[in-house]
Amino acid sequence: MKIDGARFLKDLHDLRAIGAAGVSKGVVRPAYSDADIEARQWLADRMRAAGLRVETDAMGNVFGLAEGPSILMGSHSDSQPEGGWLDGALGVIAALEVARAAQEAGGPAVSVVSFQDEEGRFGVTTGSAVWSGQLDQDAADVLTDNAGVSLAEARAAMGDMVTGPVDPTQFTGYIELHIEQGPTLDSSGEQIGVVSDIVGIRDMKITFSGQQNHAGTTPMQLRKDAFQAVSEFNTLLNDRLRNVVTPSTVWTIGHVSLHPNASSIVPGKAVFSMQWRDGDSDRLARMETIIRETADEVAKSRGIELSYGTLLGLEPVAMDARLRDALAQGAEAVAPGKWRKMPSGALHDATNVARLMPVAMLFVPSINGISHAFEEDTDEHDLVAGVEVLAKAVAAL
Ligand code: GLV
Ligand code: MN
Ligand code: MN
Numbered sequence: 001m002k003i004d005g006a007r008f009l010k011d012l013h014d015l016r017a018i019g020a021a022g023v024s025k026g027v028v029r030p031a032y033s034d035a036d037i038e039a040r041q042w043l044a045d046r047m048r049a050a051g052l053r054v055e056t057d058a059m060g061n062v063f064g065l066a067e068g069p070s071i072l073m074g075s076h077s078d079s080q081p082e083g084g085w086l087d088g089a090l091g092v093i094a095a096l097e098v099a100r101a102a103q104e105a106g107g108p109a110v111s112v113v114s115f116q117d118e119e120g121r122f123g124v125t126t127g128s129a130v131w132s133g134q135l136d137q138d139a140a141d142v143l144t145d146n147a148g149v150s151l152a153e154a155r156a157a158m159g160d161m162v163t164g165p166v167d168p169t170q171f172t173g174y175i176e177l178h179i180e181q182g183p184t185l186d187s188s189g190e191q192i193g194v195v196s197d198i199v200g201i202r203d204m205k206i207t208f209s210g211q212q213n214h215a216g217t218t219p220m221q222l223r224k225d226a227f228q229a230v231s232e233f234n235t236l237l238n239d240r241l242r243n244v245v246t247p248s249t250v251w252t253i254g255h256v257s258l259h260p261n262a263s264s265i266v267p268g269k270a271v272f273s274m275q276w277r278d279g280d281s282d283r284l285a286r287m288e289t290i291i292r293e294t295a296d297e298v299a300k301s302r303g304i305e306l307s308y309g310t311l312l313g314l315e316p317v318a319m320d321a322r323l324r325d326a327l328a329q330g331a332e333a334v335a336p337g338k339w340r341k342m343p344s345g346a347l348h349d350a351t352n353v354a355r356l357m358p359v360a361m362l363f364v365p366s367i368n369g370i371s372h373a374f375e376e377d378t379d380e381h382d383l384v385a386g387v388e389v390l391a392k393a394v395a396a397l
Contacts, residue, residue: 001098001105001391005384010095012383015039015077015093016085025085026374031078031117031126032060032154039077040161043114043362044243045093047289050100050113056161058137059127060116063166066099070109071097072171072357074240075178076118076127076349082171084376086179086383087396088118090364094387101391110394111171115349122151124203124312128349131166134314146255168303173323173358174350175393178388179378181346183369191385192339193363194324196349199248199344200316202284203275205309206295208233210302212260212268226270227258233298240294244286251276251287279316279343288351291341317351323397327362330392335387346371360391 019035021028029035038341040062044054047064051371055063075091092114099110116127119231122143129135141152180186210224236255239249252275259269276287290310299306324341331339350359364386367377 001101001395003097003101003384003391004358007100008093008161008387009380012089012093013174015042015089018042019079022082022374024375025377027079027083027085028075028081029079029083030081030159031119031121036078037158037161040114040158042274043077044161046096047112050096051103052054055163055166056158056167057131057164058155058162059130059140060088060155060158060161061127061131061166062114062156062161064096064099064112065170066109067188068109069170070111071397072111072174072255072353073160073176073390073394074113075115075176077106077114078117078119078121080119080372081090082372082374083119084371084373086378087181087371088178090179090383090386091177094390097387098390102146102394108394108397118349120144120152120203124201124314125347125349125352126151128352130350131168134352134355135389146257157363165284168356171357173320173397174353175323175327175359175390176350177390178346178348178361178363179366179371180208180363180369181366181371181378183366184342185340185363185365186367186369188340190338190340191335191365191382192389193342194328194339195319195344195361195363196324196341197279197316197318198348198361199277199279200281200284200314201275201277201347202288202311202313203273204311205271206274206308207269207271207309208299208304209269209307211266211303213266215264215266218266223266224268224302225266226304227267227296229298229302229304230256230270230272233295236298237291241287244283244290246278246283249276249278249283249287250345277345277347281315284313312350314347316353317359319360323358323393324359326393327360327389329396330354330389331362333392334388362386
């Protein structure tokens with residue numbers, strides 16, 4: 001099987017042009033935005049041109065299907081609100097190139113997918129969560145983004161593309177190439193990471209409701225300031241989590257919405273995201289207890305109200321040994337001595353797909369370990385090396 005590196009890179013750059021933004025190679029292509037839908041239409045055309053049959057399910061997951069049983073490869077083409085050009089896009093376009101190369105070589109059969117809303121505008125890897133049965137469509141439809149738009153409203157925008165459900169039993173396994181999105185490979189000078197397992201995640205919204213009031217006349221001791229509650233919660237939490245976490249545990253308050261968000265008003269309401277990740281489900285549960293106890297304590301001591309949104313989560317998942325070994329052999333052939341086995345601290349669609357079939361993942365380096373930012377980038381030699389490892393693994397399987 002012969003990979004065409006120039007053809008692969010051209011497609012990757014063409015996809016980047018849809019929603020290109022910011023400095024360097026940034027993209028803004030959140031799930032169901034005009035740019036995301038345009039990218040999915042473009043991708044469907046590229047799949048058809050590669051001889052694949054295009055089917056799109058109700059969530060907007062776009063599949064390019066080979067005839068008969070096939071191995072599924074891909075990732076996602078939606079981006080973070082400020083994203084890089086490779087997060088997701090790399091895995092989709094690499095899959096397309098391997099599918100084309102496999103056809104030119106007379107086999108094996110390779111199908112391609114771009115999952116929808118991997119970046120969690122509405123939840124956590126929403127498109128693959130619904131496709132895999134992790135999340136019911138009805139439960140997904142009532143999830144809302146930070147602006148209050150429901151998933152049901154958002155996905156109506158690409159209703160024209162929907163053909164119906166896509167049967168997972170036609171696939172023998174799933175392989176996803178992705179940028180590492182962290183510093184390990186870049187700092188070690190290695191070219192390839194073969195993923196051992198993917199961490200678990202928990203994510204929920206927390207709301208503190210106090211009393212909106214005048215910022216000049218309300219004495220400090222009488223305030224029910226929702227921002228001060230968030231601030232105190234965060235400080236206490238960082239201290240208390242120290243007793244249960246490991247150096248690889250992470251937690252993030254990434255979105256805060258203050259109401260009414262004005263200089264001269266004591267904020268009456270704060271809604272914020274609380275997300276935590278670890279490779280051990282028990283630790284995730286212990287962290288949840290600490291998070292809830294700390295928020296309860298802050299609310300009580302300040303006399304304000306507290307409520308929680310739906311707790312979304314995915315368990316840690318180990319990669320399939322057979323697929324992983326095929327990737328490891330491909331890595332040794334393409335980058336002898338310059339690859340390693342490593343866990344994934346980022347979430348991926350592979351976690352959901354593992355409910356349905358064997359899955360494995362491959363990483364290439366992220367320059368300076370930067371991702372979820374416009375500056376995200378990878379040396380193009382490393383991108384092509386990743387596709388070559390995929391091709392070798394698929395041919396061997
Ligand atoms: C996926 O992008 C994640 O947040 O890990
Ligand atoms: Mn991604
Ligand atoms: Mn991402």
